Amino acid sequence: MSKELTAGEICKRKVTVAYENTSLVAAAQLMREEHVGALVVVADQNGHRLVRGVVTDRDIVMAVVATGLDPEPLLLEDIMSDRLVTAKETDSLLDLMRVMREHGVRRVPVVGEQYELVGIVTMDDVLKVLALELNMLVGTIDRNIKQEHVRRR
Template sequence: MRNLTVGDVMTTAVLTARPAMPLKEAARVLAEKHISALPVLDADDHLVGVVSEGDVLLKQGHQIPRRPHWWEGRRRRDTLRRAAGDTVGHVMSAPVETAMADDSLARAARLMTELGVRSLPVVDRHRALVGIVSRADVLSTFLRTDEEIRAEILGEVLVHLLWQDPTGIDVGVHDGVVTMTGVVGERSTAETAERLVRRLDGVVDVVSELRHRVDDGGLAHPR
């Protein structure tokens, strides 16, 4: 059983910016290409930041620049410094959270939710940009059909991983919600089946009504 990773769904043809790019040019690219952010690369093509629609709006919202006062909070002083610049390097957000190609989609989704961002740059171990993953990319995993999910449960989970006879188990999938009924050998097998199915891409919820012939204590039973 293989879950999709960031590398499976990310976009590899990524528009980028350089720190010296004029802010107006970055704004034009964002508007014309209908994207929310541009990864910013240094001379060695390593990721150094991200310039987003929000960063451009920061400049627009401070049309009368002024020097920050020492008594203002750190975040406020940083905002004023960034707003005073006219290049991507001045206003970009840095450092920036990233994903790696072998990260799970669950980790990418959690990061985007926690950070309140629409996308994450994807880098290799040298911080070189290899792609970008968006909320839409992650959500695409939920577009798997019920038939595809059911086929993976029967063939991959039950037969290949758990060595179960699928003819004794009824599996139904409706709008991503999986229902399993039938009889398996051990209680631990029933619990394992539910856990594995919950991890499948596209599964929204699992209703397991699997019964067992032998109570081996379940997954918590010491072996």
Template structure:
């Protein structure tokens, strides 16, 4: 798990999210309402849901394009749960939230591969699946 994931509030703009992604070398930003996780926006979301639709990234809020229906993990969930959720939801990233639904981390397919779960099987299936997030 990557701890301390990058997060921005719902009212932040796509431009702000893109700058965070560039500056941190990441492909996603969690979206929060107060301290609670309420969505995620990825570099792909910015391209497909905003740039391709000719939205102005300086004025378009994360609330307008983020994915709000997220599969999430709890801090005590194991890697099998992460793999299962990634497969079921065809996603490559899973936010980790605490009991109050505050983001505390993010697990990616890359994290699972680094944990020694690579090779043929579920992770290769997830990697081949069309992107969901």
């Protein structure tokens, strides 16, 4: 691990993916089977999986269920957001958090040099990393207090 954590270092490399022409029903079933709340939508190109978008369980509820649409004829491309938010593998954790805040997203696909899918970072992943970092700081405080007690005896 480098001094400054990067998106590539904290991302999950096992990503559940689907294609733009995947039916909405099949996508929802895949989410259920894989116990995930989002699918990264990809296209195969030159042996790479290029990121095209993200579809979340909330997208399905808000765009289809809540509006009373029939999900049967719909494909992922029908409800995918036009606004694609990704992070480069080399982006710092701070840059990643800024992107999440700026775009109001909880999940960010991580891409390599040719925009190929490398992994995904969720807000939960970021919170776990930050909690570990904060715990190290607390450990430093505790150690400092113990050292001070020893010196004053």
